[in-house]
Amino acid sequence: MQRRNTSQRKIIYDILKSTDVHPTADWIYEKVRKYIPNISLGTVYRNLKVLKEEGYILEISDGKQSRFDARTDDHLHFKCDLCNNVYDIEPSDINLQLDTSSLEKKGFKVCRYDIEFYGICRKCNKEREVEKDN
């Protein structure tokens, strides 16, 4: 399909590129409205789908919601159990060795795997320290 460059799509992509909070469609919608007040949520969803199809962004599922990420290079995610924020993790920050040959022998062709980390982020950790001090 022949794609057009619309201001809606451009602004949606710019906003997503400018943040690292891995926002939901609704978060993006509210931001875009500051530039295009009468944009519709449907347009946001449609453009996120297009940007994903074209490989500009990634969709990461968070329970029943979707979040979006303009970082498409190799990296991982850490989700805080307390504040629910999602943080980017550099591949260099973890040391991972994984051997799936035993799975392959059993007939499963492993094409990819996703690892997601959960725990307590730096910010929430610090806030807990403060509480302890009191």
Place this chain on the structure above:
Amino acid sequence: MQRRNTSQRKIIYDILKSTDVHPTADWIYEKVRKYIPNISLGTVYRNLKVLKEEGYILEISDGKQSRFDARTDDHLHFKCDLCNNVYDIEPSDINLQLDTSSLEKKGFKVCRYDIEFYGICRKCNKEREVEKDN
């Protein structure tokens, strides 16, 4: 809260224990209806939530749907890209070494991580072989 043993909850749990397909709430609902024809979907959801809170089952999210698993011991999941079935993977079938100390140094307390495998399952692999032969 003081919980009661209802036939609905018992049958839902029994059905979930008897399968390894990691079913959705709707799949379970259809099965339970064979035993309790006028059970409501809401009751299925409510009991799945209770069973999860009590630690009898796990909820695994699959895009915008939830799937449920009566296996609560340590194991992993493999999702087939072709048939979308979810398979149990034994921890002994993968060799994993993971060092997150660098993350901890940066202030993230890693409590757990999820690994999910994607690819083509044994059954779909076999079907492809057959096609190649033709």
Place this chain on the structure above:
DNA sequence: GTATATGCAAACAATTTGCACGCCT
């Protein structure tokens, strides 16, 4: 000019919830 994109609202799918009644304990 023409096909793609938009805004709007309605439709959808998965899940949750309010309510009156039912049935464990």
Place this chain on the structure above:
DNA sequence: AGGCGTGCAAATTGTTTGCATATAC
């Protein structure tokens, strides 16, 4: 008897879609 659980239906949430109009190319 008292309160948790149920069935039913309506409500909610996140997302998609049909349609008439607008706009990029």
